[in-house]
Every structure is written in C-alpha cells, then in structure tokens.
Amino acid sequence: MTFSIAELFAQHSTDKFDLHEQYLNNQMVRVLKTIGYDRHYQSARGQYLYDQNGVEYLDLLSGFGVFAIGRNHPTVVAALTETLNLELPNLVQLDVSLLSGLLAKELLKTTPDNLTKMFFCNSGTEAVEAAIKFARYTTKREKILYCEHAYHGLTMGALSLNGEHVFREGFGPLLPSCSAVPFNDLAVLENALSTRDIAAFIVEPIQGKGVNLPSDDYLPEVQRLCKQYGTLFVADEVQTGLGRTGKFWAVEHWNVQPDMICMAKALSGGFVPVGGVAMTDKIMDTVYNRMDRAVVHGSTFSKNNMAMAAGLATLHVLREEKLVENSATLGNQIIAELNALAPQYEFLKEARGKGMMIAIEFHAPKSLTLKAAWTMLETANKGLFCQMITIPLFKEHHILTQVAGHGMNVVKLLPPLNLTDKDRQHIVTSFDKTIADTHKVPGSIWDLGKNLAAHALKGKTGG
Template sequence: MSFSIAELFNQHFEEKFDLHEHYLNNQMVRVLRTIGYDRNYKKAIGQYLYDDNNNEYLDLLSGFGVFAIGRNHPTVISALQETLTLELPNLVQMDVSLLSGLLAKEILKTAPDNLEKMFFCNSGTEAVEAAIKFARYTTKRPRIVYCEHGYHGLTMGSLSLNGEEIFREGFGPLLPHCSAVPFNDLEALENALSTKDVAAFIVEPIQGKGVNLPSDNYLPEVERLCKKYGTLFVADEIQTGIGRTGKFWAIDHWNVKPDMILMAKALSGGFVPVGGVAMTSKIMDTVFNRMDRAVVHGSTFSKNNMAMAAGLASLHVIHEEKLVENSAKVGEDIIGTINAMSGKYEFLKEARGKGSMIAIEFQSPKSLGLKAAWAMLEAANKGLFCQMITIPLFKEHRILSQVAGHGMNVVKLLPPLNLTSKDRDWIVDSFDKTIADTHNVTGSIWTLGKNLASHALKNKK
C-alpha cells in the first residue's frame, strides 16, 4: 500500500485541534480558541497564509522570524528536492561534509573579518549552549553574564541566561555562575566584568522581547569593555541576524566585532532546523586543540545535507532578491508612518525598531474616560491592552501579529523580508483603523476588552 502525506493531510484536515487536545499541548488549543485564532490554514505562499475558505492573511510573525524569505520559497524547495534525488552520502560521521564546508564559507563572507570558523547545530538554543561551553573552555572562567529581559532559548543552559522569570519559574536549579545586568547599562556591565572571572557576555544587539534598542555607544563600549577584562563578546543574532534589521547582521549598525555570532531561525528558509556559531579561530582552535578532542562537542544531525542545502539556497535568495535592502526600506516606512499617527491617538506611544523588527508601543492616555478604561485592563492583567489590538487585527483585518512579551503594552512585528508596497499599506491602514477604534470606549472593541479582563481575573483566582 502506498504512503501519501497529501492523502493524510486531506483525510485528517478537520482533526488538527482535536489531535492536539488529545496528544499534545491542550493549553495551546485553549489559548487559540479563546482569542479566536483557531483557523484551519490550508496553504502558505511567501508572506501569506490561506485558510480553508481561501481567505488571505498577512503573516507578520513569520514563524518567530524563521520565514525571512517567506514560506515555501521555490528556490529552496528546488534545492531540497535536488538534494533528495542525488543520493549523496549524508551524516557519514567518520568524514567531513562538502555542503557544510560550502555553507560555512558563504556565512563567513557576511561576518566581521575576525570571525573565521563555523560550528553548526540544530537550533538557536543549541547555538547558545555551544557558546557557553566554548567560552568557558577558552577563557577557563566560570561566569556568564547576560541582560535582564533578554531571551536566549529554553534548554537548560540557555534558560539559565533567560532574562524573563516566567520562562524560568519552576525549572531550577539552573546553571550556576550566571548573572544578569540591565540592558544598555555600561556601568553595570563594567562592574560585572571587572571581577575578571566572566567567560562571556552574551547579548542580543536588539532585544527581541520588546524590541529594545541600544544607545549608539552601547555595543562599541561592550566590545571595548570585554577586551579590557578578557571576556568574550557574544552577539546573539538568532532573531536579529540574516537581514532582519536591514543589515545582514544587526551588529553591522554599530560596526562592532564580537568574538562569536549566534544564528539560526532564518538560516534555512524555515524548512530544516539549523543553527550555527561563527567564531574566531582562537576559540575554535582552543576547544578543538588536539586530535583526541575532535569530537568533544557536536550534534548528530547538525551538518545534515538537507539543512546545509537549505542554508545555501536561502542565502542565495536573500542576495538575489535584495531582501536585506527591502527589509530596511519597508521597515523604515512602516515605523515612520505609524509614528506620524501618534499626534492623533492618545494610546499610541511610538513605533520603533530597525528593518523588519518592529515594536508598536502603547501607553496610558491623558483623557479621563480613556484613562479609566486603560486602568481597568491594567488592573486585570498588565499588557492586556495589546490583545485589544492584535485580536481585531487578526479577526477584522487578517493580520497575524503578537504581543512582544509578558506584561508589555507592545505589539511586535517580525514579518518576512519580502513585504511589498501593498503589504505596507495593508499594515498601516489596519493599525490606523484598529487604534482609532480603541479610542471609542462605547464601541465593540471595548466589549472585547471587558471580556479579556474578565477572563484574566478568573485565571488569577
């Protein structure tokens, strides 16, 4: 009997949520049904999703940044199909892989010239785990310093560097010798590094949770301080890298040279899990310093041919379609246009970001009626106002977005890098109408707000 994924998909299409309720995380199903995100998507092309009624949705999450080139890009599909039919030797293990060598070469062309070696893994959190190990071994120091409100992954080592308590709660004890400093605070960082027992400072150039931007001198001073105290400077570009911020690497905005760059998400076009660490030769040669240490760190599937082929094809698409440049141009336009609305909307504080990493932040208004409505939501659950933005954006305007982090009044956009002028207008017009609706406290959007507050208060009990 033949086996067909297409037949399985069509046969069980309506069972998606039931299967997850029975066999997977049923709380996720409850969340989706509660906020009205329980759609049955049937197709995805580029920046668009299509449900079973063929409604088109603009995806501004892109799988948390994975689909930087859009979903199901034909160039990457072709590369993967070709790789499957070539009958290549794969994961021989007692060998080295040609495709991983080629991908390493292409990635390092984009990186600062002090980075000359690559290590491949399967995900962003694995890249962070590798950085922790490599830094400790290279420096012979125990401590790792990270930033408050930072996010570096959810495996145990990465979680130990996670600046959000909601992810850490109940999973301890975590790794020892890990400590946090405020983001964008050079005095606190120097105080931490001055003990000269810090192996690495691991930092997102732009923080993903909230899209927090550094001051212009922050990362250059981070580089200087790390060199001064013998600490490795590790840039976590898992979300910010590969064109996301309008430069290939976010560090390029500040012309700094870290000792390691961590990457994943966009690297394979969303088809095959892949992550990596670009590093100096000194780090690589220190960790893998003898033949008997050639396998002291690795991952079984890390350099598999499918992942490497997907990475090569994705880099080709980003270059050929000028997606980094498009990210910078369209992102700047969206940020500027939404900021221009702040004069007419009390709730709107600002839009900020770089390239296609955008935050839209909301604030307590001045007028009494609006202020009371805001206070009602904040009392029920901090950051609840943003659900009044994201839910109507989805239900009424078919835009998929997210709240930027727990307890934040920030909506985050992390779209594919290939947005068009049509998409730009779709985004701006939808935000304009939705924010306008929030200023009418007798309108239907505040009925939604009261329902959200009621649910939040019940959950607290």
C-alpha cells in the first residue's frame, strides 16, 4: 500500500476541527467557531486563501508575517523540490554545510556593515534565546533590558523579555535579572544603562503589539547610549525584517548599526522554519573562542538543507520581484488612504506604520449615541470594538486580519509584500464600508457587538 498525503487530505478534508478538539488545543477551535472563522481552506496562492467552495480570501495576516513573498511561491517550491531530489548529505553534524555558508553570505550582504557573522536556528524565539546567551558571555554581565509591551517569543528566556502580562502569567519564575523600560523613553533607558551592568538591550525597531513607532531620535540614541555604557544593542527584527517595513531591515529607517539582529519568519518562505542572528566578529569570536567551545551553542536541526534552500530562494524572490520596494510604495499608500478616512468617522483615530506593517487604531467617539455603544463594548472587554471590524471584514469582504494585541483597539495588517494595486483598493474600500457600518447605531453590526459583549461577559463569569 502506498502512502499519499493527497489521499489523507481527501479522506479527512472536513475533520480538522474534530481532530483538534480531540487531540490538540480545543480552545482554539472554540475561538474560531465563536467568531465565525471556522473555514475549511483547500488551497493557497500568493496573497490569497481558497475555501472548499472556491471563495477567495485576501490574507492580510500572512501567518503572522511568515508569508512575506506569498503562499506557495513557485520559486521556493522548485528550490525545495530540487534539494530533495539531489539527495544531499544533511545534518552530518561533524561537518559544515555548503548551503548554510551561502545563505549566511547572502544575508550579510543586506545587513549593516558591522555585522559580519551569522548564527542559524529554527525560529524567532530561538534567535532571541541565542542573543541573550551571546550577550551575557560577551559582556560578562547578567542583566537583560527590554521594553514594556514588547514581544520576543514564548520560550522561557524570550518570555522573560515579553512585555505582555497575558503571556507570562502562570509560567514563572522566569529568567532572573531581566527588567523592562518604557518604549521610546530615552531618559529611563539611560538611567537603567548607567549602572553599567546591563549585558544587552533587546528592542523591536517597531513594536509588533500595537505597531508602535519610535521617535526619529530614539534608535540612534539607543545605539549611542548602549555604546557609552558597554551594553550590546540587539534589534529584534523577527517581524520587521526582510522588507516588511519598506526597508530590508527596519533599522535602516534610522541608519543605526545594532550589535546583533535577530531574524526569522519571512526568511522561511513559509515552508521550513528558519531563524538566525547576525552579529559582529567580536561577539562570534568571544562565544566560540576555543576549539572545545565549537559546539557550546547550537540546535540539532539548524542549518538543515531544506531550511537553507528556502532562505536562499526567498532572498532571490525578494530581490527579483522587488518586493521590498513594493512594500514601501503600496504600504504607504494604504496608510495614507486609510488616514484620509479619519475625518469622516468618529471611531477612527489613525492609521500608522511603515511599509506593510500597518495599524489602524480606533478610539472613543464624542457623540452621545456612539459613545454609549462604545462604552458598552469596553465594559464587557477592553478592545472588543476591533472584533466588530475584523469579523465583518472577514465574513462580508473576505479579508483576513488580526487585532494587534490584548486589550487594544488596534487592527493590524501584516500582508504579503506582493499585494497589487487591486488589493490596495479592495482593502481601503472594505475598511471604509465596515467602519461606516459601525457608525449606524442601532444596526446589524451592533447586533454582532452585543453578541460579542455577551460572550465576553459570560467568559468573565465562567459561564
């Protein structure tokens, strides 16, 4: 009997929710069914998903930014197929691989000039774990500084740098000697660094939770202060890197040179997990300073041929299709056109971001009827209003988006970088229609709001 994945899909095409309820995270299934996202997707191409009825959905979530070049890109598929068919030696371990050397060379062509060495791993959180260890060993200091509301991953070290309480609750005690400072506050940062016992300051150039942008002088001053007090400046570009913000690396917007850049997500092409840390010679040579320390930090599956091939093919696509440039041009157009809607709608505060990392923030209106409706939702659960945006966008306009973080009235877009002008028009028109509907009180969209509030209150009371 032959083994066939295609046959398994055909036999179990509508079984995924039952399987997850029985064997995996059944709470995720409950969430999807509650908000009406329980679709049976059958295929995916580029920026689009297709369900069992052939309905097309514009994916502005892109697997939390993984599918920057779109889903199932033929160039990456071909590279992976070719790699499998070559029957290459893989993970020999007492050897070094050609493909990892080639990927390191190509990546370091894109980074600031001071970064000359690469460490590969399997994910963004592993990249952050490596940065923590490398910083401690290089500086001979223990303490790590991070920002409030930061997100750096969910393994124990990375979680210790996570500024959102909801992810940390119940998992302590976490890594000692880690402390937070406010994002974009140089005075507090300098006060913390002035103790001269901080190994590293790890910061997202643009915070993912909420898409919070720094002031123009923040990162340049971060670089200066870190250098002054002997602290390593680590940029977490797991989400912002590889063209997401309209530059290859977000730090390019402010012309800074971190001591390390953490990367992952888009580098995989969406197929094989791959992460990495670009760093200075000094850091690499300090950590791996003797032959008996050659394996002092690593990961079994890092540098595997499939991951490295996916990374090389992804970089090729980014260059050949000019996706970084497209991210800058089309992303900034979307931000500008959404902002142009703000004078029409009391709920809409602003659109912000860089490239195709976009936030649309909502706030309390002034008119009494709208304010009462807003308060009803906020009382039930802070940030609930955004569900009244994301759910109709999905059900009525077939656009997949996400809320930017817990308790935030911010919708976040992380689309593939290959969006077209037609996609841009669809996005702006759909947001316009959906936001307009929220201003009709009473109205069908507020029936949804009442149901969401009821579910939220039921959850709080344990019903």
